[in-house]
Amino acid sequence: MEPLKKTPLNEVQHELKARMVDFGGWDLPVWYTSILAEHKAVRSRAGMFDVSHMGRLWLTGRKAEAFLDRLLTKSVPRLEIGHAQLCLLCLEDGGILDDLVVYHVGIERYLVVWNAANTEQKLEWLFRWSSSDPDIVIKDSSSNTVMLAVQGPAVCQLKNLEDAFPSPRFGIAQAKIGNLSALVARTGYTGEDGFEIITDAANALPLWESFIKQGVKPCGLGARDSLRLEAGMMLYGHDMDTNTNPFEAGLGWLVDLEKGDFIGKNALLEIKRRGVNRKLVGFQMNGREIARSGYRILKSGQEVGQVTSGGYAPSLGIGIGLGYVPIELATIGSEIEIMIHNKPVPAHIVSKRFYKKGASNEP
């Protein structure tokens, strides 16, 4: 077995006696003290997550913009410098290869932050379409930088983030955090206001400690998952993959069919014309049971779909989840059952934005 990959903050996580797990080949904390406490810290004040396992890719050069525009489902030329955009990377058949955030950092300079999974497949896809054009430079900077997500309603009271405050939601700027130079984006995956900070791996520890001193709570993957699920944010590999298209996944708002040609456009036009026969919905358990990813969804005893994400929602105190159901069931209030430990347990369909008070990634 290959040794687990470590982020620049691995040592401090072990020192804090965090509960570590193998997360797609990375040695990462699932919790430091308690998922519930960490979840609550982010909803009520501020928490920080080491998200250095996420892929960070620089695309630069004269043709970088056109290249990205050809690959992504949103218009890249319309993305102004200093702004970021959530996008999909689709295959020719419209299947989703990844969801990612593209940041327009400077003239002919784009940063792509994408999921840690399938990196090789995705890089191969990029290199295939760039066909070694010298005007498209692709450089992975994941291993020599650290990425820290600082999230929660109190982030704007953090002294060393003052420089980054004017940035609007989905803004990105080169900023000073204390005396450290970093790229700071007002993005996140928690449903709260927050920043994602990318800086040299050598700055990892001073950056971490500067937030510890201000009472920002270290948070693990457990809270990251419960926070994103409550906010109705989807997880690649669970709620979508190459076998799902953006329209059934409820991500039509990320597909700009008015823009010029892009990979998957023809298939997506056709899918949109035909309509979808299943849809990703949010559901809430009627009682106190908890549905988990992979459980079956039933309607009147018949299997109709599968839970793709499920768990306990700490802010709501109930079990919630996401899953695909036939389009005729995909209306708010529809009664369904989830097969939990061999028993059909009642649930009903609700809005995917289970928790509505914080910030959203949707327009």
Add this chain to the structure above:
Amino acid sequence: MNPKEYKYTQEHEWICPEPGNKGKVGITDFAQSELGDVVYLDLPSPGTQVEQFKKMGEIESVKAVSDLFAPASGQVLEVNQAVIDEPGLVNHDPYGDGWLVRLELSNPSELDALMGSDKYDEFIAQLGEEDSE
């Protein structure tokens, strides 16, 4: 830390013998720390017959679900309503207020098959070593 008068299973349940061939059952401190925050318990109702080492319920933490096994055979006399209402008691006080069910034992000699606290301390110490290999 693990109470001396309790008996322990390899699945990290404990039973505290009580007069009249009864016993209170819960999960160990090691089990609760492995599970993390407990948020839901599916426990057998009073009157249910349970069998030693057979599944009798489920414990759900934020992160995972795990089976609960009976440390001894018998009938469920009582379920701890406090822990149903507030599952976090399992984390805060696993050997006290976080108890789960009370059993009437049908075969008290079964308790001889369980570990005492010293044996259980050794058992979890070994698990820790395996983890770090």
